[in-house]
Structure formats: structure tokens, C-alpha cells
Amino acid sequence: MKRVYIDRHFCIGCGLCELACLTVHSRSKDLAIAYTVERPQGLMSFKKVFRDGSMCASTGCRHCDEPACVEACIAGALTKDPATGRTVYDPEQCVGCMSCLMACPFGAISKSPLEDKIVKCDRCVELDMPACVQACPNRALMYEER
Amino acid sequence: MQYIIIGNGVAAVAAVEGIREKDRTGAIRIISEEPYPTYGRPLISYYLAGKIDRDRLWYRPESFYKDHGVELSLGVRVASLDPKARTVACADGSSYSYDKLLLATGGRPTEIDLPGAGGEGVYRFTTLSDAEALLKVVDKAKKAVVVGAGLIALKSAEALLMRKLDVTMVVRSRIMRNYFDEEAGGLLLKHLEAKGLKFLQGATPKEITLDQKGRASKVETSQGDLSADIVIMAAGVSPEATLAKAAGLAVNRGVVVDEFLATSDPDIYAAGDCTEATDMITGELEVLPIWPKAYNQGLYAGRNMAGGKTAHPGGLPMNSINYYGLPTMSVGIVNPPEGQGFEVERMVDEEGERYRKLVIKNGRLAGFVLIGDIEKSGLFTSFVKFGFPVTEDIREKLKRGEPSVLLWPEEFFEETWNPRPTAQPIA
Numbered sequence A: 001m002k003r004v005y006i007d008r009h010f011c012i013g014c015g016l017c018e019l020a021c022l023t024v025h026s027r028s029k030d031l032a033i034a035y036t037v038e039r040p041q042g043l044m045s046f047k048k049v050f051r052d053g054s055m056c057a058s059t060g061c062r063h064c065d066e067p068a069c070v071e072a073c074i075a076g077a078l079t080k081d082p083a084t085g086r087t088v089y090d091p092e093q094c095v096g097c098m099s100c101l102m103a104c105p106f107g108a109i110s111k112s113p114l115e116d117k118i119v120k121c122d123r124c125v126e127l128d129m130p131a132c133v134q135a136c137p138n139r140a141l142m143y144e145e146r
Numbered sequence B: 001m002q003y004i005i006i007g008n009g010v011a012a013v014a015a016v017e018g019i020r021e022k023d024r025t026g027a028i029r030i031i032s033e034e035p036y037p038t039y040g041r042p043l044i045s046y047y048l049a050g051k052i053d054r055d056r057l058w059y060r061p062e063s064f065y066k067d068h069g070v071e072l073s074l075g076v077r078v079a080s081l082d083p084k085a086r087t088v089a090c091a092d093g094s095s096y097s098y099d100k101l102l103l104a105t106g107g108r109p110t111e112i113d114l115p116g117a118g119g120e121g122v123y124r125f126t127t128l129s130d131a132e133a134l135l136k137v138v139d140k141a142k143k144a145v146v147v148g149a150g151l152i153a154l155k156s157a158e159a160l161l162m163r164k165l166d167v168t169m170v171v172r173s174r175i176m177r178n179y180f181d182e183e184a185g186g187l188l189l190k191h192l193e194a195k196g197l198k199f200l201q202g203a204t205p206k207e208i209t210l211d212q213k214g215r216a217s218k219v220e221t222s223q224g225d226l227s228a229d230i231v232i233m234a235a236g237v238s239p240e241a242t243l244a245k246a247a248g249l250a251v252n253r254g255v256v257v258d259e260f261l262a263t264s265d266p267d268i269y270a271a272g273d274c275t276e277a278t279d280m281i282t283g284e285l286e287v288l289p290i291w292p293k294a295y296n297q298g299l300y301a302g303r304n305m306a307g308g309k310t311a312h313p314g315g316l317p318m319n320s321i322n323y324y325g326l327p328t329m330s331v332g333i334v335n336p337p338e339g340q341g342f343e344v345e346r347m348v349d350e351e352g353e354r355y356r357k358l359v360i361k362n363g364r365l366a367g368f369v370l371i372g373d374i375e376k377s378g379l380f381t382s383f384v385k386f387g388f389p390v391t392e393d394i395r396e397k398l399k400r401g402e403p404s405v406l407l408w409p410e411e412f413f414e415e416t417w418n419p420r421p422t423a424q425p426i427a
């Protein structure tokens, strides 16, 4: 199964991955509209870029084989898809208890800014290559089978 | 191979998933007392409050049992086990043989010995049936009294408050005592009072007065009487270990299991709230009635029943509960005993309803509590779960509420985000 990996020595902390993520998950598919209009309505990047002095790294859901989020979900809203290996989130079923946010030790889940829901990476279901990896200008992000 | 699972909660469901990872053909039967397909037990408070409909309670799709080849005996109580003959006998007269048995019998409400506690209008709050019974009366009822101060007490009180009842909690000492210190408990109390919940603190319940028809009419306490149409008794849960005890299995407070989730009988496993198992941090046998642990134990028990031999890493105490709009979380050791080398860092912002407590021992984060600001909780959890060193510099950042993957040891970071490719077979 392919996953998104990061070589942090190549990460320059530019945040283009976050913007690409925002755009691909927007209604408009337009960065400017996604940023200025949809973001205030609750749209959020699934990627997180950490920066600390000269260090930086872009992280997101690892789609773990044995995810702590799935284990913690009291509503059956987070499940593993055996066919694709993705960790799938169903916002309809979610009750917003935030147990997954607490349980994921990789910090890959965020609270949705406006509602009692979460946001997490869906590994860009419809794309061959996730948008964040496509956007990375220094090939710090890789989409590979390891 | 014949597997039998007693119980149909999250531990049972996870066990089915674990068995089926390894054994596609063995026969599985679930026997459980509750008549429903598996549901999210914690969701009963959301349901009672009217936040979700009945169709959102179900933890797995309707086809789950069929898809996993599970035969169901629902609404059936197992009356006894015979470990020698490897059979279970049910209260309806049926009996079944097993090769491997799983006890996933959960917990029972802890009963307080109180006159009148068996009367009409007195409820417990741990099952869907409890929620349905309450839903039948909430529209007509005006006053409710909740006896207890823990998670179940608070969540049921919150739900009734949302149903516009006048709700008073009878609290012996403090709310959420097992998880919150005085400051955190006080913050939560203030928040709930502002929402309209009433508290009678330092009050010992004495009796539930029943009227001539046997219906609860008031709760007498050491601090005075409270009239009530509904009384909820919520003193927590204790492991349901009746069957195990009667069958002669090792039982302390819960059914004792080893790291493979086997009981003292090698063909009988146990998982979830009914167990007493090794805690990830203390290394001691603990009863830990939380959902994530029940799932995880069930999964490992299932795999091991089906021939696997994977040791369970132990349960990590964790709870994420939203109380009337105020998010709270606690992970690991949060109320450390005095004089055992624990250090505590506390950040309180009463105005902003924010609170952060870090418990540190031997340069490691042993646990934390967050109220209000919970966004970074997962990365705090990483420090507890993986036991990363907390240097002075890291400690300062954690105190400021800024955990980060960049504070992890470098090798761990690489293993997590950039592992070396495993050797691929040459096609």
C-alpha cells in the first residue's frame, strides 16, 4: 500500500502542501476562493506544517494498519477500508466526541473550526498522487510503497 | 473451530474482526443479553439529549454479522459455563459447545445500597433500554435528581438538562474526582452551573422516598430533601465477572487476563470492561472501563483465539468528554499519589475556561489533563504513549501547550514518517 512519506531534511516549510490540500478539498477547486471564501466557512487543510527554528516538517494521517483513532471512535465513524488500506472518516456518523483527536499520537486529526466534527486526510481518493505530494516543490513529500 | 463470544459490545465486535483476520471459516456465535445489534454505548447520552436519532446509534452496518459469518443469539443470557466440558448454558435452556470462548460481558452499574433504589421512576444509565425508558418519561417529568459524580452521572444529567428538566446532582465529594483535581473539577462545575445544572455537594443520599404507588417522589440526603419525578443512580460501573467467578476462573475485581488476554483457563479469553489487565504505564493489574481499551483488547483476544500469539501492549487510560460545550480530556496518570516522585505543572485560565495539567515523572510525561483547549491533545498523548524524554526545553514547550513532532527523538520521527523501505521481493 502506498503512503505519503516525508524527508524532513528536504522540507522547507513553505506550506504549499497545506494550500494544495485546501484547494483539492474545496468546492471551488480554486486556491484564492478556497482561501478567502471557503476557509472562513470551515474549510481546513488536512496537512500540518510544524516549524521550530530551522526545523520544519509537514505531516498528516499515516493511514496506520492499526489506527488508534479507529479504536477510540465510539460512533463507528472511523473505520479501515480493507480494500484500499485507507482510514476512512464518515462525518455523518461522527458525534464530535474528539476521542480520536486525543488518541492519535501522530497529531494527524484536527477539530473542524466551526462544527463538532473532525478533519483528516482522505489520501485524495480520486487522485493517483495526493495533492500535497504533487505540490511539494522540493520533493520532501513522497508517495510510495515501502 | 467453534468460537463463542458472550456479549455484543465493542470488545465482542473487535474480537470478531480479530478472529476473521486469521480464520475465515471457523464458526462464530455471539450470545448477548441485550436484544440490539451492537451500538455505541457512550452514545446513549447523545440519544437521550436528542442530539442524534436512533439510527445513528449502531456501531457497525446492519450487514456486519452476515459479512463476518456470525450467528447471533440476542436477548439471551448465559447462565453458566462449564470449562471442563467446554460448554455454555443459557437461561432460555439452550446450550452450546466451544473450542474457544470469549467473555466480553462488560460492566454492571455499581449499586448503592439505598432504600427505595428499586422503586419505579428510579433509573440506571448504562444501556440503550435505560435511555429508551427515560425517553418515555422525559416530556412529562419536571424534576430529576442524579446520584453520583462521575462520567455517567454527568452525561445523564446533561442530557436531562437539554431535555429542559430541572436537574440536581447529589455529589458526595467532588465531580469527576478520579480524573480531575479540585481546580479542574471546580472549573467544570462552574461551567455546568452556568448552563443551569444544580449541585448538592457534600451530600450523602439517605433514602429515595416512594409514594403509595411505589413511585419515587423525593430523594432524602444529609443536606436536605429534593423532590424528583426521575432519579438516576449513577455510581459508576464494576466488571461483570459473575460467570467467570462461578466457573472458578481467576477473578479479582475483574476477570484476570494475561498479556494475550487469556484467563486462567487457556481456552477462555476475556476483553473489555469485564477484565482486570496490565496498565500500559503503571504495569499493574487495573480495571479500566473505557472504550478504546475494550476495542483493542477485543481485537487482540480475537487474533489470539484464532491461533495468533500477540501480546497486548496494555491499556492506556484516556477519556475525551464534552460537557455541555466544554471539551475535556485526560490521558495517563492524572492524579498522582504524593511522594512517589511525580511533578505537576498546572496552567489555569478561569475566565477563558482553559486548564492544562501535566504530570511528569523521571523526565517523562506520565499523563495530562486538558480543558477547553484540546487541539494539540494527540501530540501530548504521543509523549505519554511512547515515553519520549522531556528535557527542560521540551518541558517549557509542553507547558506553553506547544507539543510538536519536532520535539520527538529523531530516530522515532524517521521511523514514523520516513521509514526505510522494506525489502521488496523481486518479481
Ligand SMILES: Cc1cc2nc3c(=O)[nH]c(=O)nc-3n(C[C@H](O)[C@H](O)[C@H](O)COP(=O)(O)OP(=O)(O)OC[C@H]3O[C@@H](n4cnc5c(N)ncnc54)[C@H](O)[C@@H]3O)c2cc1C
Binding pocket: A074, A097, B006, B007, B008, B009, B010, B011, B012, B031, B032, B033, B034, B041, B042, B043, B044, B045, B076, B077, B078, B079, B104, B105, B106, B107, B125, B126, B127, B151, B152, B155, B240, B243, B271, B272, B273, B274, B289, B290, B291, B292, B294, B318, B319, B320, B321
Ligand atoms: C453513558 C456512558 C458513557 C460512556 N462514555 C464513554 C466515553 O466517552 N469514552 C469511553 O472511552 N468510554 C465511555 N463509556 C464506557 C464504554 O461504553 C465501555 O468501556 C464499553 O462500552 C465497554 O465495552 P465492552 O464490550 O467491554 O462491554 P459492554 O459494552 O458493556 O457489553 C457487554 C455486553 O455483555 C452482555 N452480557 C453481560 N453478561 C452477560 C451474560 N451472562 N449473558 C449474555 N450477555 C451478557 C451485556 O448485556 C452487554 O450487552 C461510557 C459508558 C456509558 C454507560
